[in-house]
Amino acid sequence: MHFFIQKSLLNYGVQHAFKAVATRTTIPILTGIKIEATTDSVSFVGSDSDISIQCKILNETDEKTNVKMARLGSIVAPAKFFTEIVRKLPGDEVEIQVHDQLGITIRSGQAEFNLNGMDPEEYPKLPELIGSQSFRIPSSLLKTMIRQTVFSAASTETRPILTGVKWDCANNMLAFTATNSHRLSYRQSKIEAADDLQFDNIVVPAKSCNELHKILEDDDRLVDVMVTNNQLYVRQDEIMFYSRLLEGNYPETKRLIPQTSQTEIIVDTDYFLAAIERVALLSRDSKSNVVKLSIEGSQLELMSYSPEIGKAVERLDANESNGEPLKISFNAQFMLDALRAIDSDEVRIGFSGAMRPFVLHAKDHQWVTQLILPLRTL
Incomplete structure (x- = not known):
């Protein structure tokens, strides 16, 4: 050569x-x-x-x-x-x-x-894509869908299938799901594809998703995607990306997402995020990184406490609020990750009870769903 x-x-x-x-x-x-x-x-x-x-x-x-x-x-x-x-x-x-x-x-x-x-x-040969299904998607959209879900995948191998992001497609609707059993991220989007394109339980390792996210350009160029029973293939211009898929059945997660709420608030995303960051300064070194949220009408109170360090409290107003008063505790980092992934000026948060999972959506649409399990505290 x-x-x-x-x-x-x-x-x-x-x-x-x-x-x-x-x-x-x-x-x-x-x-x-x-x-x-x-x-x-x-x-x-x-x-x-x-x-x-x-x-x-x-x-x-x-x-x-x-x-x-x-x-x-x-x-x-x-x-x-x-x-x-x-x-x-x-x-x-x-x-x-x-x-x-x-x-x-x-x-x-x-x-x-x-x-x-x-x-x-x-050197190992590149995988052969036999029996594949294919579609095209804007690079920026695929990049966004990965960013809004991959962080919820499990980081430990206790349940290996949960270390991946599940890709589904039916009726021209592409959906990504990731969960570690304590939080869940779901993102869906319409795509242009053949009417008969349909696949389920395509589970891409989170590591692969993160690497693909780094490669993809944040623009509207179309990328080619092909999936088989054991491989994912993505091509953007001269770059070809291959990843093995995880084996096993991903758990059914749609039933975990509450369809109604007893308490609902709408808050300014950036302000709420910044307030949690400040309050969590005293709890972030603890194992569960607990922040407590109290809702009374439109009045919100965030609080964290550390016996060794002290206590932090911040009060703020919701833009909109309805339903019953509520006190709930959550992992601050989970909430921060979810808020950053919403990509909306205002976020709608629906609570079904102090010990029930709660969900976050953008105020005006539900393309992105973030679900968090609350923490039990004394």
Whole structure:
């Protein structure tokens, strides 16, 4: 293999592939980035066996020649060193040449590096998408749906299926659900897709969702999404993202969301969030990070208490309030995460009782639902 490429394009491809490279693994080949030069492109692949990211740089585009190809081939380069070298090369153009004994020569400007490569035949092949269903979605919408749900996924492996985000689609409605049994996030949105597109129980690991969120651009470009029984595939321009899916049945969660409330308040999202942040300063080091909320008409009171530190109280007015007086305790961090995900100037919070789950929605729509279980306190 032998080619010349612009440093900016090389760095772009390598940096994206590097995001999927295994940091802790007993499989040496997964510590590398696979580079493959074909007749029409140079591709860079990183993988940790769960997530794979491929970035393709076309040899030629309408605007210019990106890659000057001298000899086709492939190699696996040690990811850590190769990525650092590429980032710090002095010239604008980079020459990469692979020798018979898996040696890699990298030249740019007056600098030359020689690295020991690995056999590309040992590198795992990218998944085959057999029996897949596909749709297209604006990049910014997919990015938002991940951001508004992924934080509620479980962080421990006690119930492995809960460490993922469930994707469902029916009647052109895409829905994401995440829960750790103590809180739940649900986001739905209409998409343009074939009328027969339907899938359920597609559970994407939260780690994969977070990596995908980093890759996606916050714009209206359409991305291609394909799902199979065990793989998710997302393509945005020259970047291809693959993730394995979690095995098992995700629990039925819709029945957990209360449909009526005994007490309901509408508050300014930013002000309520800031007030909780202030009150929680005295409780955030405790295990449950408890804040107590008292509702009496439109008068709200937030309180936290720590025997070692002291007590914090803040009073504020709801924009609207109806229903019965209520006193309830909750995990402050759960509430802060939910408020930040609402994306609305005003939030509607419905309570069904002091020990029943309560829900948060934007004032004017219910595309996003955040559910939190209250805490039992003395």
